[in-house]
Amino acid sequence: MIKVFDKVFVKVYEAAILIFLLMICSNLLGQSHQQKTNRDYNFLPIEKKIQTWVDSSYYDGASILVSKKDKVVYDKYFGDYNRDTEVFIASAGKWLAAATIASVVEKTNLSWDDKVNKWLPEFKDSKGEATLRQLFSHTSGFPDYQPKDSVTDNYQTLEESVKHIVNLPADAKPGSVFHYGGLAMQVAGRMAELATGKDFESIFQENIAVPLGMKNTHFVPVDDSGGHSPMLGGGAKSTLHDYIHFLEMISHDGIYKGKSILSATSVAEMQSDQIKDAKVANHEYVERVRAEMHNGIYGLGEWREEIDKNGSAVLISSPSWAGAYPWIDKSTNTYGFFLTHVNVAKANKDGFSSFYNSPVLPIMVRDVYKKASLPLKVKTGFVELGNAQLYYEELGTGEPLIFIHGHSFDHSEWDPQFFEFAKKYRVIRYDCRGYGYSDMPKEGEPFLHAEDLLKVMDALKIKKAHLVGLSMGGFIATDFLALHQDRLLSATMASGDVFPVPGPSEPWTKEQLFVRRVEIEKMKEAGTMNQKWEWLNALMRKGGTNLENIRRPVWDMIYKWDQWQPLHAEPRLVLGNDVVPILKKQKVTVPVMILTGEIDKEHPNKLIECIPMAKQVIVSNAGHVSNLENPEAFNQLVFEFLKNYKK
Template sequence: MYKLICCLWLISSLNVTVSAQGKPYDFSPLSAKIQNWVDKGFYSGASVMIVQNDEVIYKHHFGNYGEESVAYIASAGKWLAAATIAVLVDEGKLSWDDKVAKWLPEFSDQKGQATLRQLLSHTSGFPEYQPAGVHRDDYQTLRESVFHIVNLPSVSKPGTHFSYGGLAMQVAGRMAELSTGKSWETIFQEKMAKPLGMTHTHFSPVDSTAGHNPMLGGGARASLKDYVNFLSMIYHKGVFKGKRILSEKAIAELQADQVRKAEVKSGEYVEKSRKTQRKDIYGLGEWREETDAGGNAILISSPGWAGAYPWIDKKANVFGFFMTRVNVEKANKAGFSSFYASPVLPVMLREIVRKSEK
């Protein structure tokens, strides 16, 4: 799928200029930004790859990251999880409007009336995470995870409030397991990882480190190449190397406004990162950071709290992945937010692309 541009050279470690089809790209501002984060100790290293017109226009490793590096990507795994479930919807094993109670009748309260669509769009009314003082959801199986979710009180009526979290996705994953008779990891490997050549990406075993769980919403680990393969499939409307992985209808559902009429509280991610107040901020497993006049998502992403940032920018016709893992102690001491720092990258890239087209 990718043809690595032959005319790629390093002017210095912080000034990378790439020429593709006669276009000069000056990536020095982007390189300098990331290198500065590494130099300050916020990250021990990082890797980034950016693709335009099926060509890798920028790829660089910083610090102690290299070609074979694998990192826990936190909420960047939400996009992978939702897309995997979309395959099962394509196959007719699940419906976006299946209610939790259909597959898990033990959910006899209003949580059981939440739909698969609402579970993956954070509008299900489920609590975001296990309450303080309770064992966090680092369970190795979704069956055990759901056992510890079923008796938690609902936060709101399904479809009425947007509340970004991880527990609802565990329930969605369990529905996927019951619809197939297979474990979540097996489903992911068969339906997504293997078809996309994602040889280093896994959801299990679940790591018990804080911030590396729960399984679907925060437990994935991946390599740079793996996640870029996934982004290529999404960018090409479900097709990877000539093979269809997801239907165009599924891609449209993932990217559509799934918040709908739910209330969105002030201070959510899109408002803070893009300085805009909208309600249509989330699809299924992905943020709708920017939309066009018709309400179509043109900048979509799935950022992780620790800095990992995958994005597709339809305005600039590029997609990319910034892979890293924050040093929490140093970041907190300096008041640095990895979650809100990474979204500057597509903004910088747009300017680089704009200048290359002059």
């Protein structure tokens, strides 16, 4: 009996040991997998962006909070802002107001489809036929704002405010046109007051603010005088963490800390397309900040910045002219709030738009998560140049291959190439000085991009490398060929040619600098974002059948771009015209390929004249940005060239 017990005990003991070892192995494998796929979140690029705005005096201060799955992943304060700083958030209050109206629709007989004249019979023209949902989706046909010669919006009650709206002429028939403004929301607020018998601030506090613990958020008073009716479209005041409570509730379909604040149906209604067949003018907000055209750009009190193939909102927001910008990004399960208030005089002087600049932040947050998800085998870091740092990424083994991005782009331009070429080569992509994560240049501090590249190679202990550059990257590769041919295995210039600009041999004259300063001032007067939009349109003017599909990735790079170059008297950073005599004088012995998009193949190419032995190859069905337009053909041509370069 004892022997049997001993045998059973031994077997149980052995089984326990086996299970224990399996658990350890499983844990180690899990940790190993996690180590291969996860990095720390690095919000430094966002911090630098916001700090630049503050340093430029566009804002006295700012704060930002980003939460992923209700866990705060970034919480930062700038200038004179702190956790308790209260700020007038302008149009960021539209989202709060819409939620307040939704709470009234849930609890009373007010309906989103109620017409104005049901509650306010004094509206006898077409404005009376507008519905509550149209009042909150900018499709009511109401004028956007009070006429300039009218009384200011400093009424004591919404009832008084509405009396100054009733006789204003309608701009359009209800539901026919989308016009962004806020005046119609005053009427919606009055309808909610009539349905509840309470003033709007009380409704907001009882239904939204108090349940969410938003102790420092109010619609009245709108200023220090102590009175005034609530401006639903632009008069709220809040703090960073107050508003985050609201975003947490919306992201959970109306639930906050286990308590229902709004129904899931109400949240879905707010996020659904309310524009329908209304006409949307060209260059509206969504097209401007996301470079995409779709008609369903607005819900109830919130922009539908991005939608999926089914028309459901993916990125929603409520941006303000003053810079405050709340958003929810379902693609990354994040929500965030950038709290600030613009210094109008300084921003206007520099052509800076808070309304159009703040929406870059969720795109940069996506980059944070994209970088965090890179496999650990991708080496990332900075090369120290002495007076600047350049960001780089490295992957793979074999002969070194360096990708150089185009103007206004960054290292992410090479996403379709980086991992593919790393299967056979030691691939490096980096941000040139003045772009991406790298440091900015300084006026009067001369350097060459080609010399920066040499320092990158030295720092990474690369004796010789293949270069592949596009546009500006091609100019840099050409300069490197002219100056450091002995460090090359081959050179590929996509959309490559001689850049016909003055080189270092022609420094700026006083007259040229004066003209340049005038150009910069004109650009600021027109608004600096206009230069970005014009540059995007220039790049997208012609191409292959896939051209429109790259509009968004091209724009995202341009949008993040700091725009240093067009706003400064840029040093001579490339050889420009100086490269011609250098190339013609020397004998080029390394293989050179010039990749030209099919759309541009008829254009004369001066670089071929300088390098007669260069091989010009056409990338089919592509224009200027051929590596993104037709990555399959681009990759195949480069692979073939590199395979045969020694022959």
